[in-house]
Structures are given as C-alpha cells and as structure tokens.
Amino acid sequence: MKLYSYWRSTTSVRVRIALNLKGVAYDYVPVDLTKGEQAGDYAALNPSKGVPALVLEDGTVLTQSQAILEYLEAAYPEPSLLPGTVAQQAQIRAAAFVIACDIHPVNNLKVLTYLKGQMDQSQEAVVAYMQHWMTEGFTAYQSLIRPDTPFSFGDTLTLADLGLIGQMVNARRWGLDLAPFARLTDIDARAREIEAVARALPEAQPDAN
Structure with missing residues (x-):
C-alpha cells in the first residue's frame, strides 16, 4: 500500500504510528503542502486536498486520518488501539x-x-x-x-x-x-x-x- 503524507502533518503522524505499531508495510509518497502539491494531481486522489491518504493494495483510496485509523484497527486488530469495553x-x-x-x-x-x-x-x-x-x-x-x-x-x-x-x-x-x-x-x-x-x-x- 501507499501512504501519501507530508513530514510535518500531524494527521499523518497519527497514521504513520499506527502503521508502524501494527507492522503494516507501506510506501511513503510525499505531498509538499507548502508548495501546493495537494491542489495538483493529488486532488484527484483526495478531493479534500489534505493528507494523509492511504491507497490499499486493490487500489481503494482511504482519506481522513481518523477513518484510516479505524480501518487499520479493524483490518489489523493487533496491537489494539481501542482496548477495553x-x-x-x-x-x-x-x-x-x-x-x-x-x-x-x-x-x-x-x-x-x-x-x-x-x-x-x-x-x-x-x-x-x-x-x-x-x-x-x-x-x-x-x-x-x-x-x-x-x-x-x-x-x-x-x-x-x-x-x-x-x-x-x-x-x-x-x-x-x-x-x-x-x-x-x-x-x-x-x-x-x-x-x-x-x-x-x-x-x-x-x-x-
């Protein structure tokens, strides 16, 4: 899978940590927000023009960090990021x-x-x-x-x-x-x-x- 990310993006930090904790391999694709790259070709991938975006092996595109985190928790339940009752x-x-x-x-x-x-x-x-x-x-x-x-x-x-x-x-x-x-x-x-x-x-x- 591919993670479209910007190094200083706090929302991308969340997703990068989750991927690393769960041992999910990914290719890092930088999107330079300070140069407006989010408003170029990338906007076709994520119309919100933000990062991160996670592209799964089958081509499915996931956007919004919290939605991506919920997906990762369901698809890769260990270690759990939502433990308890x-x-x-x-x-x-x-x-x-x-x-x-x-x-x-x-x-x-x-x-x-x-x-x-x-x-x-x-x-x-x-x-x-x-x-x-x-x-x-x-x-x-x-x-x-x-x-x-x-x-x-x-x-x-x-x-x-x-x-x-x-x-x-x-x-x-x-x-x-x-x-x-x-x-x-x-x-x-x-x-x-x-x-x-x-x-x-x-x-x-x-x-x-």
Missing part, C-alpha cells in the same frame, strides 16, 4: 476527537493561510490564535484521560495517544507553554521512546527539511 472505547475515541475535531481543524495550514491572506492577520495574531485553541483542547484532553497510567488510558498506546503525539509536535512548533500540561508531556516523552513512534515522527521522514 465498549464504554471504554468510547472514552478513548472522545479524547482522540478532542485533538482531531476541536484542535486540528482550526489549526491547520488552510486556516492559517486564510488568516494571514484574506483576513490580513499578523504573524503575532496567528500565533496567539494557534496557542489559544491548543490550550483549550489540551485542557479538555488532560481532564478526560486517566491521571495515573503510563499512557492516556492505560499501559499501551491508544487512538487517543496517537493524536496527542502529533499535536505535541505542533504545540512545540508554535511555542505553546506546556507547563500546565505536565501529564501530556510525560505521555509524549514516554511514547517517543517506542521505536514505532520514533520512526513516525516528522524528523524521521524522507521529505523532512
């Missing part, structure tokens, strides 16, 4: 969606480009905007997870942790004060020691610059 799985999804639905959609490249372009906002205003929504989201996330486990919901990585790891990359990039989020930085540091996670981080990608 149905209720516990819903709690994991809820925390994951705080990252995927509350933070990322208002903090992605399309939004920032619009703010600086059509809305004529300064770099300082854009940074403040980014930091505000990450603070709001991280505060909610930290309240939803368990307080005393190695990872967000237990001893192993879950769907929620994958989103957190990617968003922590963005938080550091935009200079977010992480002092109020010691629980999250601890989880992130512990996760980065896992080889499957380390191989999925932005700096480890072939298109990193």
Whole structure:
C-alpha cells in the first residue's frame, strides 16, 4: 500500500504510528503542502486536498486520518488501539476527537493561510490564535484521560495517544507553554521512546527539511 503524507502533518503522524505499531508495510509518497502539491494531481486522489491518504493494495483510496485509523484497527486488530469495553472505547475515541475535531481543524495550514491572506492577520495574531485553541483542547484532553497510567488510558498506546503525539509536535512548533500540561508531556516523552513512534515522527521522514 501507499501512504501519501507530508513530514510535518500531524494527521499523518497519527497514521504513520499506527502503521508502524501494527507492522503494516507501506510506501511513503510525499505531498509538499507548502508548495501546493495537494491542489495538483493529488486532488484527484483526495478531493479534500489534505493528507494523509492511504491507497490499499486493490487500489481503494482511504482519506481522513481518523477513518484510516479505524480501518487499520479493524483490518489489523493487533496491537489494539481501542482496548477495553465498549464504554471504554468510547472514552478513548472522545479524547482522540478532542485533538482531531476541536484542535486540528482550526489549526491547520488552510486556516492559517486564510488568516494571514484574506483576513490580513499578523504573524503575532496567528500565533496567539494557534496557542489559544491548543490550550483549550489540551485542557479538555488532560481532564478526560486517566491521571495515573503510563499512557492516556492505560499501559499501551491508544487512538487517543496517537493524536496527542502529533499535536505535541505542533504545540512545540508554535511555542505553546506546556507547563500546565505536565501529564501530556510525560505521555509524549514516554511514547517517543517506542521505536514505532520514533520512526513516525516528522524528523524521521524522507521529505523532512
């Protein structure tokens, strides 16, 4: 299969970690978002003009990172990213969606480009905007997870942790004060020691610059 990805994309980080954890081999196809490659031929593959997109062996195209993660969980159930009871799985999804639905959609490249372009906002205003929504989201996330486990919901990585790891990359990039989020930085540091996670981080990608 092929993974269309951009090295610094936080949504791509989630999927890369899942593929690595589950031992699923894939070819990496870079899509440079900063050069507008998502609006070229790639748009025929993914009309949303975003990454990642996963092309299966039979040619089926999957888009939207959370949908891809759900597919991988169903097709490659071990190790599970949604352990526990149905209720516990819903709690994991809820925390994951705080990252995927509350933070990322208002903090992605399309939004920032619009703010600086059509809305004529300064770099300082854009940074403040980014930091505000990450603070709001991280505060909610930290309240939803368990307080005393190695990872967000237990001893192993879950769907929620994958989103957190990617968003922590963005938080550091935009200079977010992480002092109020010691629980999250601890989880992130512990996760980065896992080889499957380390191989999925932005700096480890072939298109990193």
